[in-house]
Amino acid sequence: MLKVTSLGHVGLYVGDIERSKAFYRDILGLKVSDQSPQTGSTFMTAKDRLEEHHELLLVPGREDGKVVQQVSFRCTSLADIKQFYRVFLENKIPIIRTVSHGNAIGIYFQDPDGNQVEVYWPTGIDWPQPFGKPVDLTASDEEIMANLT
Numbered sequence: 001m002l003k004v005t006s007l008g009h010v011g012l013y014v015g016d017i018e019r020s021k022a023f024y025r026d027i028l029g030l031k032v033s034d035q036s037p038q039t040g041s042t043f044m045t046a047k048d049r050l051e052e053h054h055e056l057l058l059v060p061g062r063e064d065g066k067v068v069q070q071v072s073f074r075c076t077s078l079a080d081i082k083q084f085y086r087v088f089l090e091n092k093i094p095i096i097r098t099v100s101h102g103n104a105i106g107i108y109f110q111d112p113d114g115n116q117v118e119v120y121w122p123t124g125i126d127w128p129q130p131f132g133k134p135v136d137l138t139a140s141d142e143e144i145m146a147n148l149t
Helices: 017-027 078-090 141-146
Strands: 006-014 031-035 042-045 056-060 068-074 095-100 104-110 116-122
Touching: 006 017, 017 031, 017 042, 017 056, 056 068, 078 095, 078 104, 078 116, 078 141
Parallel strands: 006 056, 068 116
Antiparallel strands: 006 068, 031 042, 042 056, 095 104, 104 116
8 A cells, every 4th residue: 555654854943943943953952954044944853954854944934834844754765766756746735746856756746635745755865955946756766866966
């Protein structure tokens, strides 16, 4: 049966990026694994970035009622991602985008309440974040892997 293997990471909208970054770093012990100089978005992990690039994404721009930026679930293989893609299409689940992050391939979609959710497979490639490039999940595995970055 097709299923995700674990919760991978959560993205939160925050009001003060520096305050939130300090809290998660200084109080919970997370490390910054990447940060966007343009937006301030900050990727944080409790692990080595090659093991899990980030478990938490902090995104500036919190507004009333807008807290969760995304919830992401890890998969075991590219084949699982491609199968989820087919299942989403068959079930008319709104797909936001299919993307290569270099270090992962993912599908962003909406749950029944309109929350952004992602299923992803880590490629094992260390690639600076944020990065996103459209990926065609109907292509062969070889074509997908050759065009990650």
